[in-house]
Amino acid sequence: MTDITATDELFYTRAGLDRNRVEGIVSDSLSGADDGELFLEYRQSESLVFDDGRLKSASFDTAQGFGLRGISGEATGYSHASERSEDAIRRAGVTVKTVCQGHGGTLAQPPQGTNTSLYIDDNPLSLVPFEAKVKLLADMDAYARASDERVVQVSASLAGSWQAVQILRPGGARAGDIRPLVRLNVSVVVAVGDHMETGSYGTGGRVTFEEFLKPEVWKAAVDDALRQALVNLDSVPAPAGEMPVVLGPGWPGILLHEAIGHGLEGDFNRKQTSAFSGLMGERIAAPGVTVIDDGTLPDRRGSLTIDDEGTPSNRTVLIEDGILKGYLHDRLNGRLMGTKSTGNGRRQSYAHAPMPRMTNTCMLNGNRDPEEILTSVKKGLYAVTFGGGQVDITNGKFVFTCTEAYQIEDGKIGAPVKGATLIGSGPEVLTKVSMVGTDMELDPGIGTCGKDGQGVPVGVGQPTILVDNLTVGGTAV
Numbered sequence: 001m002t003d004i005t006a007t008d009e010l011f012y013t014r015a016g017l018d019r020n021r022v023e024g025i026v027s028d029s030l031s032g033a034d035d036g037e038l039f040l041e042y043r044q045s046e047s048l049v050f051d052d053g054r055l056k057s058a059s060f061d062t063a064q065g066f067g068l069r070g071i072s073g074e075a076t077g078y079s080h081a082s083e084r085s086e087d088a089i090r091r092a093g094v095t096v097k098t099v100c101q102g103h104g105g106t107l108a109q110p111p112q113g114t115n116t117s118l119y120i121d122d123n124p125l126s127l128v129p130f131e132a133k134v135k136l137l138a139d140m141d142a143y144a145r146a147s148d149e150r151v152v153q154v155s156a157s158l159a160g161s162w163q164a165v166q167i168l169r170p171g172g173a174r175a176g177d178i179r180p181l182v183r184l185n186v187s188v189v190v191a192v193g194d195h196m197e198t199g200s201y202g203t204g205g206r207v208t209f210e211e212f213l214k215p216e217v218w219k220a221a222v223d224d225a226l227r228q229a230l231v232n233l234d235s236v237p238a239p240a241g242e243m244p245v246v247l248g249p250g251w252p253g254i255l256l257h258e259a260i261g262h263g264l265e266g267d268f269n270r271k272q273t274s275a276f277s278g279l280m281g282e283r284i285a286a287p288g289v290t291v292i293d294d295g296t297l298p299d300r301r302g303s304l305t306i307d308d309e310g311t312p313s314n315r316t317v318l319i320e321d322g323i324l325k326g327y328l329h330d331r332l333n334g335r336l337m338g339t340k341s342t343g344n345g346r347r348q349s350y351a352h353a354p355m356p357r358m359t360n361t362c363m364l365n366g367n368r369d370p371e372e373i374l375t376s377v378k379k380g381l382y383a384v385t386f387g388g389g390q391v392d393i394t395n396g397k398f399v400f401t402c403t404e405a406y407q408i409e410d411g412k413i414g415a416p417v418k419g420a421t422l423i424g425s426g427p428e429v430l431t432k433v434s435m436v437g438t439d440m441e442l443d444p445g446i447g448t449c450g451k452d453g454q455g456v457p458v459g460v461g462q463p464t465i466l467v468d469n470l471t472v473g474g475t476a477v
Contacts, residue, residue, distance in 0.1 A: 004166070004174055004175075004176045007040070007164050007165070007166040007176035007177075007178070008166075008176075010042045010164050010166075011040045011042065011084070011164075011166050015084040015085075016085075017084065017085070017086060018086070021086055022038070022086060022089060022168065023168065023170075023171075023172050025086065025089050025090050025093055026038045026068070026089075026093075026168055026169070026170055027170040027171065028093065029068060029070065029089075029090075029092070029093030029094075029096050029097055030070050030096070030100070030107065030170045031097075031100070031170075032072070032100040032101075032105055033070040033071055033072055033099075033100045033105050033107060034071050034072055034073065034105035034106070034107065034108060034335070035070075035071040035107065035108040035331055035332065035335065036068075036069045036070040036071050036096070036107075036169075036170075037068075037069060037167050037168065037169050037309060037310065038066060038067075038068050038089065038167070038168040038169075039066060039067045039068075039069070039165065039166075039167055039308065039347070039350055039354075040065075040066050040084070040165065040166045040167075040168065040350070041063075041064060041065060041066070041067075041163065041164070041165050041349060041350040042062075042063075042064045042163070042164045042165075043062070043063045043064070043161055043162065043163045043164075043349070044060070044061070044062050044123065044125055044161065044162045045059075045060070045061045045062075045063070045125075045159075045160070045161040046058075046059065046060050046061075046125045046159065046160050046161070047059050047157065047158070047159040047160075048133055048134065048137060048157065048158045048159075049155070049156075049157045050134070050137035050138060050140070050141055050154075050155070050156045050157070051154075051155045051156075052153060052154075052155070053141060053154075055134055055137070055138075058130075058134075060125075063082070063349070064082065064084060064350075065080060065081055065082040065083070065084065065349075065350040065351065066080060066081060066084060066088070066089060066092070066350055067079070067080035067347075067350040067351065067352070067353065068080070068089060068092040068093060068096050069096065069353055069354075070096035070097065070099055070100055071099070071332055072099045072100045072105055073105075074332075074336065075099045076099065076332070076353060077095060077096040077097070077098055077099035077100070078096070078353045079091075079092035079093075079095040079096055080092070080350055080351045080352075107170055107171075108331065108335060110169045110171075110173035110175075110310065111175065111306070111309065111310045111311040111312065111331075111341070112311075112312065113175065113312075114305065114306065114312035116296075116305060116312070117177075117178075117305050118206070118296070118298060118299075118303055118304070118305045118313075119177075119178055119179060119180055119206055119305065122180070122208060123162040123180070124160050124162060124180045124181075124182050124207070124208035124209050124210075125160050125161075125162055125209075127208050127209060127210060128208070128209040128210060128213065132213065133158055133209065136158065136212065136213055136218060137156045137157070137158060139218070140154070140156040140186055140218055140221075140222050141154045141156060143218075143219060143222050144186070144188050144222045144225070144226060147222070147223070147226055148190065148226060148230070150190040150191060150192060150230070150233075151188055151189070151190055151226065151229075152189050152190065152191045152196070153188070153189040154186070154187070154188055154189075155186070155187045156184075156185065156186045156187075157184070157185045157186075158182075158183075158184055158185075158209070158212070159182065159183050159185075160180070160181065160182040160183070160209060161180070161181045161182075162178075162179070162180055162181075163178075163179040163180075163181070164176070164177070164178050164179075165177050165179070165308065167306075167308070167309060167310035169310070173310075174310075175306050175310035177304065177305045177306050179206065179304065179305075180206050180207065180208060181204070181205075181206055181301065181457060182204050182205070182206075182207060182208065182209055182211075182212065183202060183203070183204030183445065183446065184202065184203050184204060184212045184217075184218065184221060185200065185201070185202040185446075186200065186201055186202075186218075186221050186222050186225045187199070187200040187225060188200070188222070188225040188226045188229045189229065190226070190229040190230060190233060192233060195233065197229050197230075197232035197233045197235075198229055198232070199224075199225045199226060199227065199228030199229030199230070199231070199232060200225050200228065200403075201221045201222075201224040201225040201228070201444070202221075202444060202445070202446035203217070203221055203444040203445050203446065204301055204444070204445035204446060205299045205300055205301050205445040206299050206300065206301065206303060207299050228385070228403075228404055231404065231416045232404075232416065232418060234415070234416055235415070235416040235417055235418040236407075236415050236416070236417055236418070236476070237417065237418065237419055237474060237475040237476040238381075238402075238405065238417035238418060238419045238420035238472065238473075238474030238475055238476060239381070239407065239417070239472065239474045239476050240472055240473055240474035240475075240476060241471070241472060241474075242469055242470065242471050242472070243379065243380045243381060243469070243470070243472055244377045244379075244380035244381075244408075244466060244467065244468055244469065244470075245380055245381045245382075245383060245422065245466075245467045245470040245472065246373055246374060246377060246380065246381070246382045246383070246408065246464060246465070246466050246467075247383050247462070247464065247465050247466075247467065248382065248383065248384040248385075248464055249370070249437065249439045249440060249441040249461075249462060249463050249464050250441035250442065250443050250444070250460075250461060250462070251384075251385055251386065251443040251444070251446075251460065252383055252384070252385070252386060252462060253361065253362060253363065253443060253460030253461045253462035254386050254389070254400075254443070254447065254460050255386060255389070255398070255400055255422065255429075256291065256361060256362075256363055256460065256462055257358060257361045257447070257449070257458065257460045258389055258391045258398060258400070258426075259391055259396055259398040259424075259425075259426030259429060260291065260396070260426040260427075260429075260430060261291075261293070261318075261328075261358050261361045262358075262391060262393050262451070263275050263276045263393055263396055263426060263427075264276055264318050264324075264326075264327050264328055265327065265328045265344075265355075265356040265357070265358070266327045266328055266329040266330065266333035266334060266337060266344075266356040267330075267333050267355060267356050268393055269327050269337070270333050270336055270337050273393065273394050274393060274394070275393070275394065275395050275396040275425075275426065275427050276324060276396075276427070279324050280324055280325075280326075280327075281323065281324065281325075282323070282324055283322050283323055283324075284319065284322065284323070284324045284427060284430055284431075285319050285322040285323075285430035285431060285433065286322055286430065286431055286432070286433045286434065287321055287322045288321065288322065288366045288367070288433070288436045289319055289321070289322050289363065289430060289433050289436065290317070290319060290320050290321060290363065290364040291317075291318045291319040291361065291362070291363050291364070292315060292316060292317050292318060292361070292362055292364065293315075293316045293318060293328055293342075293344065293358055293359055293360065293361045293362075294314075294315040294316070294359065294360050294362065295307070295313030295314060295315075295343055295344070295359030295360060296313050296314065296315055297360050297442070297459070300360050300442065300445070300459045301360075301445045301446070301447060301457045301458065301459045302358065302359040302360040302361075302447065302457055302458040302459035303359060303360060303459070304343075304346075304359065306343070307330070307341070307343045307344060307345045307346055307354070308345055308346050308347045308354045309330060309331050309341065309345035309354050311331065311341045311342075311343045311345060312343055313343045313359065314342050314343035314344075316328060316342045316343075316344070318361075319430075322430075326342070327342075327356075328342055328344040328356045328357070328358060329341050329342045329344060329345075329356055330344060330345030330346075330354050330355060330356045331345055332345075333356055343359075344356050344357055344358065344359065345357075346359075346456050347454065347456075348454040348455055348456055352454050355451065355452065355454070357449065357451060357454075357456055357458075358449060358458050359458060359459070360442070360458065360459035360460070360461065361458070361459070361460055361461075362440065362442065362459075362460065362461035362462060363436070363440070363461070363462040363463065363465070364440060364463075365436070365437070365438050365439075365440045365463050366435070366436025366437060366438065366463060366465075367436070367438065368435045368436060368437050368438065369437070369438060370437040370438070370439045370463070370464040372435075373435045373437055373464050373465070373466050374408065374411060374412070374413065374464075375411035375412075376411065376435065376466065377408045377411060377466065378408075378409075378410060378411065379407075379408060379409060379410075380407075380408040381402075381405055381406070381407065381408060381417070381420060381472055382405060382406045382407075382408050382413055383402045383404075383405045383420070383422065384402075384404040384405060384406070385402070385403045385404035385405075386400050386401065386402060386403060387400075387401040387402070387403040388400075388401055389401065391426070395425065396425045396426030396427045396428075397424070397425050397426075398422075398423070398424060398425070398426060399421055399422070399423050399473075400421060400422045401420075401421050402417075402420040402421065402422065404416070405417050405420045417474070418475070419474060419475035420472055420473070420474055421472070421473035421474075422470055422471070422472060422473075423470075423471040423472070423473055424470050424471055429467055429470065432467050432468045432469055432470070433465050433466065433467055433468075434466050434467075434468045435465065435466040436463055436464075436465050437463035437464035437465060438463060439463045439464055440461060440462060440463040441461055441462075441463070442459060442460070442461035443459055443460045443461060445459065447459055447460055
């Protein structure tokens with residue numbers, strides 16, 4: 001079972017709540033509903049920023065509250081508060097009842113429980129002293145400056161949270177989860193004369209801070225940020241036009257997440273607003289392209305023991321050998337589409353209702369050697385790292401900025417370029433993938449996905465792939 005004892009202590013004993021009375025309020029509030037739940041959350045968050053040789057800021061925050069949801073057909077009533085009391089829950093119930101008035105729904109069965117728990121109960125914020133965290137950031141600053149005389153500025157940050165949730169349904173069905181999450185970031189600015197460039201690197205996951213105190217971990221992060229900054233010093237304006245593009249392994253999977261993954265979320269497909277609506281069982285990608293969403297990967301940023309509706313996390317095949325096999329569902333959209341939740345009902349906090357969201361979205365390995373993929377391109381672009389991007393879900397059109405990319409000349413990696421953007425359509429890109437490598441990597445643990453004003457931690461991954469033809473926006477004239 002997921003950890004109910006630990007969350008009982010947080011949500012009932014400490015808050016002075018009587019669990020039986022709360023269960024009664026929930027059952028009464030959701031009478032006549034098709035589905036719904038009480039979502040209880042307790043979260044501690046900590047953040048430290050070390051900039052320009054000193055500790056610039058440090059914060060610690062505690063947030064707690066509940067969200068009560070009732071569903072009648074497609075209508076949802078949602079009420080939330082930061083006050084954890086029976087009176088507050090009862091008031092929320094009055095609001096939620098309005099969507100169920102005159103409706104005689106049959107309450108859906110609760111999610112099946114799980115005997116798996118991905119994480120330990122240890123709170124990462126309390127395991128490492130504050131002084132050790134500050135020293136870590138100071139050591140990173142000193143190491144970066146000592147590594148190269150061209151370093152003029154260093155910024156390092158450490159952030160973490162510890163979240164406990166419990167989902168309570170009418171009839172007393174409960175599910176709970178404990179979720180640690182940490183992240184380490186470093187940014188390095190180098191200069192030669194008046195020419196300045198920046199490189200950055202981040203890493204994280206659902207582990208404790210102790211992982212990042214290891215010198216081999218934080219030094220590797222600094223080394224990569226410095227490497228990227230020095231590469232940018234030598235960059236030339238990016239070429240423009242249509243050309244073959246090789247996407248590197250790991251973090252470039254963010255393009256897959258944005259341009260394709262969102263279009264496979266159940267709400268967009270139920271409403272027929274996705275470019276992939278109505279295409280189940282049809283070929284939407286080139287042969288050899290297999291895409292999954294897997295929330296069960298240990299320690300990954302997007303992984304969950306249960307989602308925010310209490311459904312156990314799952315490994316869902318979205319595209320198999322180019323054929324559309326599945327969508328990502330929460331309970332509401334799964335029920336309305338005649339199927340079940342895939343464990344992808346997620347919410348930012350107790351103040352938000354759940355919706356279908358990705359966890360860790362990855363393209364699986366193919367059968368081509370990564371070196372073979374590069375040598376097959378006579379002239380093109382090799383994209384290693386992405387920054388921001390924009391996507392239109394209705395047609396899949398996207399624009400992504402490359403933060404690290406190189407020219408490909410006669411099958412070899414050439415000069416680094418700056419100012420490159422990738423422009424295209426998610427559905428079209430999938431069909432233009434002609435080679436899939438054997439070097440699948442997961443991103444270093446830095447992804448946050450935004451949707452309808454909610455942000456949740458996610459992961460991405462992919463092997464090296466070749467897109468035969470993609471529009472590159474550049475600055476070369």
